[in-house]
Amino acid sequence: MKKKLLAIALSASMMLGLAACGGNADINTTNSGADSSTTEATTDASEESTGTKTMIIGDTTFNSENSEETVNPHNTYNGWACIRYGIGETLVRYSDSMEIEPWLAKEWENVDDTTWKITLQDGVKFHSGRDMDAEAVKQCLEHLIEVHDRAPGDLMIDSIEADGQVLTIKTSEPRPALLNYLGDPYGCIIDVDASDFDNGVVSGTGPYVVKEMVTDDHLTLSKNDDYWNGTPKIDELTIRTITDGDTLAMALQSGEIDAAYGMAYANYPLFENDNYKFSSIATSRAFFAWMNYKSDIIQDEAVRKAIAMGINKQGFVDTLLEGHGYTGNGAFPEGLGGFGGEKVKTESYDAEGAKKVLEDAGWKDTDGDGIREKNGKKLTIRWLTYPSRQELPLLAESVQASLKEIGIEVDINCTSSHKDFRKDPTTWDVYASAQVNAPTGDPEYFFTVGCLDESASNFGSYHSDKLEELEKQMKGEFDSKKRAELAVQMQQTILDDNAYVFCSFLEMNLIKKSTVTGYDAHPCDYYQVTADLDIE
Numbered sequence: 001m002k003k004k005l006l007a008i009a010l011s012a013s014m015m016l017g018l019a020a021c022g023g024n025a026d027i028n029t030t031n032s033g034a035d036s037s038t039t040e041a042t043t044d045a046s047e048e049s050t051g052t053k054t055m056i057i058g059d060t061t062f063n064s065e066n067s068e069e070t071v072n073p074h075n076t077y078n079g080w081a082c083i084r085y086g087i088g089e090t091l092v093r094y095s096d097s098m099e100i101e102p103w104l105a106k107e108w109e110n111v112d113d114t115t116w117k118i119t120l121q122d123g124v125k126f127h128s129g130r131d132m133d134a135e136a137v138k139q140c141l142e143h144l145i146e147v148h149d150r151a152p153g154d155l156m157i158d159s160i161e162a163d164g165q166v167l168t169i170k171t172s173e174p175r176p177a178l179l180n181y182l183g184d185p186y187g188c189i190i191d192v193d194a195s196d197f198d199n200g201v202v203s204g205t206g207p208y209v210v211k212e213m214v215t216d217d218h219l220t221l222s223k224n225d226d227y228w229n230g231t232p233k234i235d236e237l238t239i240r241t242i243t244d245g246d247t248l249a250m251a252l253q254s255g256e257i258d259a260a261y262g263m264a265y266a267n268y269p270l271f272e273n274d275n276y277k278f279s280s281i282a283t284s285r286a287f288f289a290w291m292n293y294k295s296d297i298i299q300d301e302a303v304r305k306a307i308a309m310g311i312n313k314q315g316f317v318d319t320l321l322e323g324h325g326y327t328g329n330g331a332f333p334e335g336l337g338g339f340g341g342e343k344v345k346t347e348s349y350d351a352e353g354a355k356k357v358l359e360d361a362g363w364k365d366t367d368g369d370g371i372r373e374k375n376g377k378k379l380t381i382r383w384l385t386y387p388s389r390q391e392l393p394l395l396a397e398s399v400q401a402s403l404k405e406i407g408i409e410v411d412i413n414c415t416s417s418h419k420d421f422r423k424d425p426t427t428w429d430v431y432a433s434a435q436v437n438a439p440t441g442d443p444e445y446f447f448t449v450g451c452l453d454e455s456a457s458n459f460g461s462y463h464s465d466k467l468e469e470l471e472k473q474m475k476g477e478f479d480s481k482k483r484a485e486l487a488v489q490m491q492q493t494i495l496d497d498n499a500y501v502f503c504s505f506l507e508m509n510l511i512k513k514s515t516v517t518g519y520d521a522h523p524c525d526y527y528q529v530t531a532d533l534d535i536e
Helices: 079-084 134-147 151-155 178-182 245-254 265-271 301-310 313-320 351-360 391-404 418-422 444-450 465-475 480-496
Strands: 028-031 054-059 092-094 100-102 105-112 115-120 157-163 166-171 208-215 218-223 236-241 259-261 276-291 325-327 380-385 409-414 430-436 500-513
Touching: 054 245, 100 105, 134 151, 134 157, 134 166, 151 178, 151 444, 178 444, 245 259, 245 265, 265 500, 276 301, 276 391, 301 351, 301 391, 313 325, 313 391, 313 500, 380 391, 380 418, 391 409, 391 430, 391 500, 444 465, 444 480, 465 480
Parallel strands: 028 208, 054 236, 054 259, 380 409, 380 430
Antiparallel strands: 092 100, 105 115, 115 166, 157 166, 208 218, 218 236, 259 500, 276 430, 276 500, 325 500
16 A cells, blocks of 8 residues: 655645535436445446446445435535545646645736635536526525525635626635635535536536436436536446445355445455555545543543543554554644644553542542442543444444543444534434544644534533634634644644544545545545446
């Protein structure tokens, strides 16, 4: 396997970005609760006698549980499916080092602190046939702001003007990372007028067009003959939802699929031969725990500290992930430009130290059953997580074992209904999730998404006066070095509070037949399906 260390460069200053929206005609869409692990795909993984070249990719993430039930980028996190499968594209994209590069925008100018001018590529058409001009992009962005939960707070757009291929955006306040945010999947440029938002199908600018979509089962795509940036090589592509890791492995072995995303680590040895190839890269997708500050037991500082000290991160990576990952320190992996994990300090694994912390706080095992109590209450942590990311059930298993050693009982609730549970703070104490923490190449994203008073995903109701003040500075800071320094301080603030415990970062692997080319892993976990995708 070729492994690439992730080195994300902070590049927010003097850049800009934006989004547009669209649709597609003659598309079959169905919401299905079918068992996708056993459903047959609609296309054979072969080149038919007619000369039509087809391909099938097995994927564990394209499902409603994972917030990727459609390809509409204006709906929660469905933009990941839109960009990942080559349907939509953003104004900018990220290099392997996560630096911003032109994509649908060919150039941009930061006119002043609140004014950005973007020049669009010429000759780009939506799947609907409509030209992608500034007016179409303006229409899409306005729709995005109207309906999306995160975009308005991220973008802070006050007004948009369109003139031919030039778009001028004014923000309500300085927004140094505007371009970075618009490289997020929700920024996919789509034709609003041609979109079927009710069924979650949109008309983008990418190399592939939606032909059929059955939620939780499959997505069938056909090549875009009018694609602006090359010639797609696959005539018909199917993304087949297979949530069970063993079923995914069997499908690849039997030839039912040509490539796989989300393979269980235990099955890797099956494909370490000349018949298959791996594409491997380190990402900023973190597996981490959110503390619920509305839980009485989590409000105890000693309990939060003991949990942070009692999780054996290295053991988790070495044993359960079989070395396919990197231990976590801060919100970002080591090597990120100026704000990586090596810049911060957190609790290290220390079982004996954790025991002392609990003892000193009055948590003692008085009845000899191995679990501590205080004021007649057992030290039991309700650990909420979900199964669609194979690493999360493994993390729960690891945490349950290591925390038991220090006298904490862990009651695991690993459920596809985790979103319903996390809405009710009375049902959980710790929530473990998987999230790409630097998908825009800028550190501010992580904090605005889940750590602030106004964050849409602050599931644990965490609050810090210091963090709120640092974010006010971050919002208006254009200097990349100063932004990195602020990001380090912000990380250290949440780590000092033990509000989050960052356990590991994902080493992502795409596995494919040796005959497949152009299917490669990327640090931001986007761009899997491109015009370069091919199969012999």
